[in-house]
Amino acid sequence: MKITIALLLAAGLALWNGVGLAASGAVWQVLLAIVLGVAAFFLGRRSAGSRDTWVLLAAAVASTPFAFLNAWDWGAGLAFYGVGFVLPWFAGRFRRQQLDLIAAGGERVRALEREQALIAAEARRRERERIAADMHDSLGHELALIALRAGLLELTPGLGPEQRAAAGELRAAAGSATEQLRQTIGLLTDDAEPTLTPADESVGDLVARAASAGLDVGLTTTGSATPSRAADRALHRVVQESLTNAAKHAPGTPVTVRVEHGPDATVVTVHNALSTVVSAVSGGRGLHGLAERVRLTGGTFHAGPADGGFTVTATIPHRETP
Incomplete structure (x- = not known):
C-alpha cells in the first residue's frame, strides 16, 4: 500500500x-x-x-x-x-x-532450545530406565530369594503350625513386594520393560548365588562362549529372570540350567518342576521383557509348560543385529 x-x-x-x-x-x-x-x-x-x-x-x-x-x-x-x-x-x-x-x-535459537529440551527429556527417560533396571535386577532377584527361603522354611518337616503360617505369610509378602516393584518399574519406564545392562556377573556366578540362597539349581555348560556383549547381556537376563520365577512360583523344586554355546548362537534352557506351594500371581512383565530382549538380538524365545514343569528356552545369536 x-x-x-x-x-x-x-x-x-x-x-x-x-x-x-x-x-x-x-x-x-x-x-x-x-x-x-x-x-x-x-x-x-x-x-x-x-x-x-x-x-x-x-x-x-x-x-x-x-x-x-x-x-x-x-x-x-x-x-x-x-x-x-x-x-x-x-x-x-x-x-x-x-x-x-x-x-x-531467532528460529535457530528456538530450534536449539527445542533440541536441548528433547535431549534433557531423553536423559531423564534413560535415567528412569537405569533406576528401573537396577531395581528389577537387584531388588527383584533378592525378593525372589527371600520368597524362596520362606518357601523352603514352610516345607520344613516338623515345623509347628504357627511357624509354618508365619513362613507362608513371609513368602506371600515377598511375592506382593515383587509385584509392587514391577508396578513401580512400569511407572518409571512408561510401561516398558527395562532394557539396560544388568549387573556385571557371569551366568556361573548367578547360579552359584541362587544356590547359596537355597535354590536347588544345577548348571551345565557346553561349548566355548563367544557371544557379543548384547548377546551376553541377554543370556544373563534370561537365566536371572528364569531363576527368579522358579524361586517365586516353584519354591523347593529342582531347577536345571543348560547353556549350549554353538559357533553362531547360544541356546539356554531353564527348567523347573511344578511346586505344590501356592504362589502369588505374576504380572508377566519378566517373561514379556525377556522375549523382547531376545528378539532385539535376532533370536527366538519360548516359555511354557513342558515335561511336567515349566521350561524357558532362548536361542541368542552371537552377532548383533544391525
Whole structure:
C-alpha cells in the first residue's frame, strides 16, 4: 500500500512538472526523486523476486521524460535520479537481509532450545530406565530369594503350625513386594520393560548365588562362549529372570540350567518342576521383557509348560543385529 501510493505520487509529480503546472521544475524534480527513493527503499525491503521492483523501474523510466521537459540538463538529472533510486533500493535490500538474518537467528535459537529440551527429556527417560533396571535386577532377584527361603522354611518337616503360617505369610509378602516393584518399574519406564545392562556377573556366578540362597539349581555348560556383549547381556537376563520365577512360583523344586554355546548362537534352557506351594500371581512383565530382549538380538524365545514343569528356552545369536 505504501509503495502504491508512492508510485502514484511519483507519476503525478512527473506529469504535473511535464505539463508546466509547476512554477519551478527543479522543486518537483527533487520531490519526484524523494518519492521514487522512498518507494525504492520499501521495495528493497520486500522479498527477493518481487514484481513490484519492475513496476517501480517502469514508473521511474516512464516519468523521466515528463520530469525533464522543463528542467536541468538531462545527464545531470539522470545521474541524480539514478543515485536517488539505486541507493535507496540497496539500502532497503540491506535492511531486508538484516531482518532475514535476525529472523533466521531467532528460529535457530528456538530450534536449539527445542533440541536441548528433547535431549534433557531423553536423559531423564534413560535415567528412569537405569533406576528401573537396577531395581528389577537387584531388588527383584533378592525378593525372589527371600520368597524362596520362606518357601523352603514352610516345607520344613516338623515345623509347628504357627511357624509354618508365619513362613507362608513371609513368602506371600515377598511375592506382593515383587509385584509392587514391577508396578513401580512400569511407572518409571512408561510401561516398558527395562532394557539396560544388568549387573556385571557371569551366568556361573548367578547360579552359584541362587544356590547359596537355597535354590536347588544345577548348571551345565557346553561349548566355548563367544557371544557379543548384547548377546551376553541377554543370556544373563534370561537365566536371572528364569531363576527368579522358579524361586517365586516353584519354591523347593529342582531347577536345571543348560547353556549350549554353538559357533553362531547360544541356546539356554531353564527348567523347573511344578511346586505344590501356592504362589502369588505374576504380572508377566519378566517373561514379556525377556522375549523382547531376545528378539532385539535376532533370536527366538519360548516359555511354557513342558515335561511336567515349566521350561524357558532362548536361542541368542552371537552377532548383533544391525
